[in-house]
Amino acid sequence: MLFFNSRFRKNLTSRRxxxxxxxxxxxxxxxxxxxxxxxxxxxxxxxxxxxxxxxHLIKFTNxxxxxxxxxxxxxxxxxxxxxxxxxxxxxxxxxSQSNMKIDGRDLxxxxxxxxxxxxxxxxxxxxxxxxxxxxxxxxxxxDIKKLSPKSLMIGNGRDFVVEFDGDISFTNSKNxxxxxxxxxxxSRNSPKLSSSISTLRNVVxxxx
Amino acid sequence: xxxxxxxxxALFCVFANSLFGQAVxxxxxxELSPFEKAExxxxxxxxxxxxxxxxxxxxxxxxxxxxxxxxxxxxIRPEDISLNGHVLTVDSFRNVAGMYTTRGVGYDDFxxxxxFSGSATEKFLTMxxxxxxxxxxxxxxxxxxEDVPLSILDRVEIIRGPGxxxxxxxxxxxxxxxxxxxxxxxxxxxVRLIIEDDGTFLGEYVHGGQISDDSFYRVWVRDQExxxxxxxxxxxxxxxxxxxxxxxxxxxxxxxxxxxTFAGGFATRRVDHAMDLSSRLLYPTDPNYALFPNPFLxxxxxxxxxPIASNDEFPFIPISVATxxxxxxxxxxxxxxxxxAANGLIxxxxxxxxxxxxxMPQDGSHLRAKISGITENELxxxxxxxxxxxDTTLGHIGHSWERREYDLDFRANKPIGDFNHLAFGxxxxxxxxxxxxVVTSPWAFPTVDTSIFASTFxxxxxxxxxxxxxxxxxxxxxxxxxxxxxxxxxxxSDQVVFSFGAKFEDSDLSGSSIxxxxxxxxSLDDENIFWGAYSRANRQAxxxxxxxxxxxxxxxxxxxxxxxxxxxxxxxxxxxxGSSDHDDEKMDAFELGWRTRPSDKLLLxxxxxxxxxxxxxxxxxxxxxxxxxxxxxxELTFDYRAxxxxxxxGGYSYSKGKKDGVKQDDFPDSMANLSSHYKIRDNLxxxxxxxxxxxxxxxxxxxxxxIDDYLRLDLGFVWQTKDNWEIGFFGRDLLDPDHPENMxxxxxxxxxxxxxxxxxxxxxxx
Numbered sequence: 001m002l003f004f005n006s007r008f009r010k011n012l013t014s015r016r017x018x019x020x021x022x023x024x025x026x027x028x029x030x031x032x033x034x035x036x037x038x039x040x041x042x043x044x045x046x047x048x049x050x051x052x053x054x055x056h057l058i059k060f061t062n063x064x065x066x067x068x069x070x071x072x073x074x075x076x077x078x079x080x081x082x083x084x085x086x087x088x089x090x091x092x093x094x095x096s097q098s099n100m101k102i103d104g105r106d107l108x109x110x111x112x113x114x115x116x117x118x119x120x121x122x123x124x125x126x127x128x129x130x131x132x133x134x135x136x137x138x139x140x141x142x143d144i145k146k147l148s149p150k151s152l153m154i155g156n157g158r159d160f161v162v163e164f165d166g167d168i169s170f171t172n173s174k175n176x177x178x179x180x181x182x183x184x185x186x187s188r189n190s191p192k193l194s195s196s197i198s199t200l201r202n203v204v205x206x207x208x
Numbered sequence: 209x210x211x212x213x214x215x216x217x218a219l220f221c222v223f224a225n226s227l228f229g230q231a232v233x234x235x236x237x238x239e240l241s242p243f244e245k246a247e248x249x250x251x252x253x254x255x256x257x258x259x260x261x262x263x264x265x266x267x268x269x270x271x272x273x274x275x276x277x278x279x280x281x282x283x284i285r286p287e288d289i290s291l292n293g294h295v296l297t298v299d300s301f302r303n304v305a306g307m308y309t310t311r312g313v314g315y316d317d318f319x320x321x322x323x324f325s326g327s328a329t330e331k332f333l334t335m336x337x338x339x340x341x342x343x344x345x346x347x348x349x350x351x352x353x354e355d356v357p358l359s360i361l362d363r364v365e366i367i368r369g370p371g372x373x374x375x376x377x378x379x380x381x382x383x384x385x386x387x388x389x390x391x392x393x394x395x396x397x398x399v400r401l402i403i404e405d406d407g408t409f410l411g412e413y414v415h416g417g418q419i420s421d422d423s424f425y426r427v428w429v430r431d432q433e434x435x436x437x438x439x440x441x442x443x444x445x446x447x448x449x450x451x452x453x454x455x456x457x458x459x460x461x462x463x464x465x466x467x468x469t470f471a472g473g474f475a476t477r478r479v480d481h482a483m484d485l486s487s488r489l490l491y492p493t494d495p496n497y498a499l500f501p502n503p504f505l506x507x508x509x510x511x512x513x514x515p516i517a518s519n520d521e522f523p524f525i526p527i528s529v530a531t532x533x534x535x536x537x538x539x540x541x542x543x544x545x546x547x548x549a550a551n552g553l554i555x556x557x558x559x560x561x562x563x564x565x566x567x568m569p570q571d572g573s574h575l576r577a578k579i580s581g582i583t584e585n586e587l588x589x590x591x592x593x594x595x596x597x598x599d600t601t602l603g604h605i606g607h608s609w610e611r612r613e614y615d616l617d618f619r620a621n622k623p624i625g626d627f628n629h630l631a632f633g634x635x636x637x638x639x640x641x642x643x644x645x646v647v648t649s650p651w652a653f654p655t656v657d658t659s660i661f662a663s664t665f666x667x668x669x670x671x672x673x674x675x676x677x678x679x680x681x682x683x684x685x686x687x688x689x690x691x692x693x694x695x696x697x698x699x700x701s702d703q704v705v706f707s708f709g710a711k712f713e714d715s716d717l718s719g720s721s722i723x724x725x726x727x728x729x730x731s732l733d734d735e736n737i738f739w740g741a742y743s744r745a746n747r748q749a750x751x752x753x754x755x756x757x758x759x760x761x762x763x764x765x766x767x768x769x770x771x772x773x774x775x776x777x778x779x780x781x782x783x784x785x786g787s788s789d790h791d792d793e794k795m796d797a798f799e800l801g802w803r804t805r806p807s808d809k810l811l812l813x814x815x816x817x818x819x820x821x822x823x824x825x826x827x828x829x830x831x832x833x834x835x836x837x838x839x840x841x842x843e844l845t846f847d848y849r850a851x852x853x854x855x856x857x858g859g860y861s862y863s864k865g866k867k868d869g870v871k872q873d874d875f876p877d878s879m880a881n882l883s884s885h886y887k888i889r890d891n892l893x894x895x896x897x898x899x900x901x902x903x904x905x906x907x908x909x910x911x912x913x914x915i916d917d918y919l920r921l922d923l924g925f926v927w928q929t930k931d932n933w934e935i936g937f938f939g940r941d942l943l944d945p946d947h948p949e950n951m952x953x954x955x956x957x958x959x960x961x962x963x964x965x966x967x968x969x970x971x972x973x974x
Contacts (some may be wrong), residue, residue, distance in 0.1 A: 015265075039626055040702060041699075042264060042701050044244070045264060046264055048247060048248055048251060049242065049251065049259060049262050049264070051248070052248070052251040052252060052254065052259060053256075053259055055402055055550060056255070056256060056259070075488065077752075082714060086239070086240055086244065089239065089240050090240060090244070092246055093240060093245055093248050094248055097248070097249060097252060097746065105483065150571075173264050174266060174465060174582045174583075174584070174586050175264050175582065175586045175588065175623060176261065176262070176263065176264065176582070177258060177259070177260070177262070177264060178260060199421050199422075200256050200419065200469070201422050201461050201464060202257070202260055202261075202464060202465070203256045203259070203260035204460055205464070206616070
């Protein structure tokens, strides 16, 4: 057998032409297409994967008691910024599905959309355990850190960790979502990320 | 039927056109659709490693998010197997609509997908970690040999409908894709023990460890001991034996975006198998039959003797019957002194039962190496190499072969811009066989080889005692195959994805072929997805079907020897040959599908198909025949989470097939399955499974066996403790003490009893 001297059998029979024609007929109904909305699907998929990562990350984080609310109070997770991709709802859904708690405490998930107004400042000063900067957040990381220095800071993009000294960020490269983690997140006492995550080289890049 | 197919397709095109003509909706919302909620539930079960491998942009083919997949895909997870009280992976196929899973004797499992096989030949492609496991010699799959321990199983994807444009030849009715876990996900030790009340035992042990930060390994062993069951007549099935396996896997990250995997396995199985000899020695009943006239019968008829074939075209009766009737000219026992004595009667036809058991050892080993990665420009690629040695002896037939196979496979896919995705690949295979045949003891008596007599006219030279049942002779034993595929997918909008492609193959076995495929999916809204597909898929005829001469019976010539009848009073061999001219079976397949999630708790899926197959090979005496087969059917499945503690799944499938215009009755028209998992407490689940299978007939040249419809009820409890114990207790087939399901037609004497069993499973991870 040799590929190059073989002869492919008759290929385009009338039946196949009929089939192809049929599919093009089916296609004709689709033109023009709304290609802009296609990216939305990808963004929502990113949001779902990130929300799942966040769920796992919280499970792998340990807080010392002084950094947690009272036993009868809820632990707080604050999301900052506009959310057009369903991240907040995805995370809420995952948290409810997994009955997520932080050290036995129920969760309160707070979404602050736009400005660092008095209400936002109040919420941020109540020692939230996790602060997540959404992709379209206008909040300034340094401002938030001043208000809540003992929160686990999670955001988007490499600069969030490298430039702004955040704890964890998501990056989107090579068609995958990966994590960039600040080295100090493993070494400090609270909030402290489990060192087992640091061994996942394909998942995690540790910097600083 | 051709008109029906065309109408079906035209209807689809018009339907699709009307849908696509609608305004495309905006889905920019913080609200989650039911599909998205279900997808989140799936993601929640993934660990960091799996999440890091989840593509952001939709990947072509069957790897994209399940709910967007324009195909009927059913994914079986390990818990689906353990929670339903299944022992082997193949058992869990009973929970998949469109899959017809049956058991013969204790170690024989048969699987048919979408009504396409009256025989044991598998007409779909099965892969384990990318390695094709179809046995090319007989066209079968040994499900025991290819099974893996449950704790290393990641998932089984069952893709109904042809997928030849990606998977290639033999992906005719569909694809079964078995994927094992990365060894980093099987760290520590795990044990699984299953004991059935009939004595059947399965034990698995898996150990995983870490060599360095970026390299992991696992090793595993498995033992399965079969107890002896019964045949439907009540006779012992002689199906006791064992199957043992061992395997390993090593995974290493070669860089942040490159992985290396090296894995292997060894399997050995020792069982006996029967050869039905009841109608292999024959006496002619037609006085005027051209080749074997019987002068002792009235010239105007068969003397009241009924032919053994149901179609009246095989005018013979077993010699045992002729002897019992003291018919004239029957041979003395000295003429076939090696023939076993009868033991009872075969029901319902009542002829003497004569069988012959021999050993059927099988040993197989394989090695697999794979390097995969992703480049800066998002080209995902993998190169895999496989080497396999498979050694089997079908002692009951006297046929054995050793197969050596080497495969090299390259696959890649890449997003192009924001809306297009390209997948492509190429593969090369080299396969060689060492085939041997021996004459089993019953057949070791002088018999005329008519091909020798035709050339020599010398009776003495023509009398042989070494005619095997299967004779491969000098047929080709080395085969090569080159293949390539390309598939392009484009997001025409958020709602519409269109993909088309083709696989090109050139092989020593079946020449060159192009197998095109086209799929289109349309998301009507957040809750409904429709898809349509056309593809052409080929299946190679097996080596037996192409190259082997089958000596299936010997016929006694009752007349005295004389000048006009030189073969009088001799046994005359009767055989038929496979044909290397057997073209690939070519299937044109049309499919329409609809998947809907009216809520995040309920998933419904409907798929309709029509297959038209040319040159489908059907085996069985007196010849291998090719037929045109048309199959039409559909499947309706659902998945309903009634509450946090109650999960229901089920499906119904209907199909009807026609072979050369005649309705097939070897496949049940209707099948249904329903399983309920109810959590009595967080750690205690009550399981109910119900399976219905319609009636059918096991085809046979002389004794077709009707299989009544049967309803199977399984009940069980699974208790999961906090310290990683899982203990399950199941009662299976509770409505019926036993029922028959299947057998190798024209080879086995009768089906085994699939009996009610009670099963205890214990799993521990530590």
